[in-house]
Amino acid sequence: MAERTPLTIAMPKGRIFGEALELLKAAGLNVPTDLTEDSRKLTVEVPGEKISFLMVKPMDVPTYVEHGVADLGVVGKDVLMEEERDVHELLDLKISPCRISVAGMPDWTPVANPKVASKYPRIANRWFMEQRQQVQVIHLNGSVELAPLIGLADRIVDIVSSGRTLQENGLIELEEITQITSRLIANRASYRLKNEGIDAIVEGLAHVVGQEGEKR
Ligand SMILES: Nc1ncnc2c1ncn2[C@@H]1O[C@H](COP(=O)(O)OP(=O)(O)OP(=O)(O)O)[C@@H](O)[C@H]1O
Ligand SMILES: O=P(O)(O)OC[C@H]1O[C@H](OP(=O)(O)OP(=O)(O)O)[C@H](O)[C@@H]1O
Numbered sequence: 001m002a003e004r005t006p007l008t009i010a011m012p013k014g015r016i017f018g019e020a021l022e023l024l025k026a027a028g029l030n031v032p033t034d035l036t037e038d039s040r041k042l043t044v045e046v047p048g049e050k051i052s053f054l055m056v057k058p059m060d061v062p063t064y065v066e067h068g069v070a071d072l073g074v075v076g077k078d079v080l081m082e083e084e085r086d087v088h089e090l091l092d093l094k095i096s097p098c099r100i101s102v103a104g105m106p107d108w109t110p111v112a113n114p115k116v117a118s119k120y121p122r123i124a125n126r127w128f129m130e131q132r133q134q135v136q137v138i139h140l141n142g143s144v145e146l147a148p149l150i151g152l153a154d155r156i157v158d159i160v161s162s163g164r165t166l167q168e169n170g171l172i173e174l175e176e177i178t179q180i181t182s183r184l185i186a187n188r189a190s191y192r193l194k195n196e197g198i199d200a201i202v203e204g205l206a207h208v209v210g211q212e213g214e215k216r
Contacts (some may be wrong), residue, residue, distance in 0.1 A: 005197030006050040007190075010070035012058035013037070016182050019095040020074040027204030062087050062185065071190035072198065077180045078159065082120045088191050090202055091184040094209050098161040102127070102175040105148050114154035117147035124157035127177050145169045 009024075011017060017037045025031050035044045035053055045052045054070055061075040062085035073087070078100055080089065100123060102116075113134050118124040121139045128135045138153055145165050147153035159180070160166060160173055184205060186198055 005194045006052075007072060007194060007197050007201070008052050008054060008070045010054045010056050010061045010064040010073035010075075011035075012061050012074055012076075013055050014058055016058065016074060016076065016096045020093065020182065023093060023095065023205060023208055026208045027201065029201070029204070059083065065185050065187050068187045068189060071187050071194055072201065073185045074182055075185060076182050077178075078120060078123070080183060080185070081178070082122050084122065086188065088186040088188050089183050090186050090191075090198075091205055091209070093182045093184055093205065095182045096180075098159050098180050100157060100177045100180060101160045101173045102155055102157055102177065103145070103148075103160070103166055103171045103173050104155040105170070106172050108148075108155065108174070111154060115152070116155050116157055117144050117153035118157040119144055119159075120157055123177065127157065145171055 011020060021031060030046055030049055032044055032046055034041060042055045043052055054064060056064055059079055061073040062080060062083045064070040065073040065087045066085040076096060113136055115138055116124050116135045117138045117140050119140060121137045124137045144156045144158040147156055149169060166173060191198055
């Protein structure tokens with residue numbers, strides 16, 4: 001891909017990273033060999049292409065992009081829904097598919113003002129508000145499935161993929177809130193000012209994910 005505009009891409013460390021990297025390579029980006037999941041380097045430049053990568057926490061990707069220190073970012077739709085940052089969502093990359101669901105113990109019975117543990121307090125609050133159910137959301141940063149087992153919460157709102165974590169902890173999925181995939185996002189000003197460079201990347205990625213007609 002002939003790329004002249006200097007661009008910075010925020011890449012999420014962790015689960016999405018490998019698949020996102022493969023997509024970028026398939027889209028023709030000359031990805032440097034030191035851009036690997038286990039690298040400790042936090043910035044990596046693509047020689048000759050004026051592209052640099054920032055290695056950041058998945059939850060922080062929209063922050064870097066909103067503030068314009070990254071022009072582009074790859075992030076799960078769950079994070080976009082939770083963070084509500086002012087960024088431009090360009091493309092559904094269709095990687096890291098999963099869903100956000102409400103789950104609980106099989107013998108769960110309705111109680112007044114139930115406690116709901118979640119890594120996604122905004123998504124959980126929004127969902128229960130839409131359902132006109134009053135709940136108390138407890139924010140956790142991980143191991144959310146533990147909460148109903150030890151009496152911290154009556155239900156959880158969390159990612160479900162294979163369903164293994166729920167199953168191994170004796171929980172059941174009660175309601176699906178939404179399907180999730182990873183998205184390509186852009187800083188709003190960058191999208192206007194660096195449109196040519198960004199469009200070249202979007203075109204390449206859209207071609208790979210088979211989505212020419214679906215770009216936003
Ligand atoms: N079990 C899963 N299967 C598939 N995709 C998942 C799964 N869990 C999360 N994801 C997707 O991958 C993204 C990144 O998840 P990952 O676990 O790498 O980061 P994280 O949730 O921020 O973890 P940590 O808090 O450990 O840094 C999530 O935002 C979501 O879109
Ligand atoms: O349906 P499954 O395939 O089992 O995947 C779902 C699990 O994966 C994620 O957890 P993660 O591994 O990121 O750990 P965490 O609990 O620390 O967030 C998510 O929060 C679920 O716990």
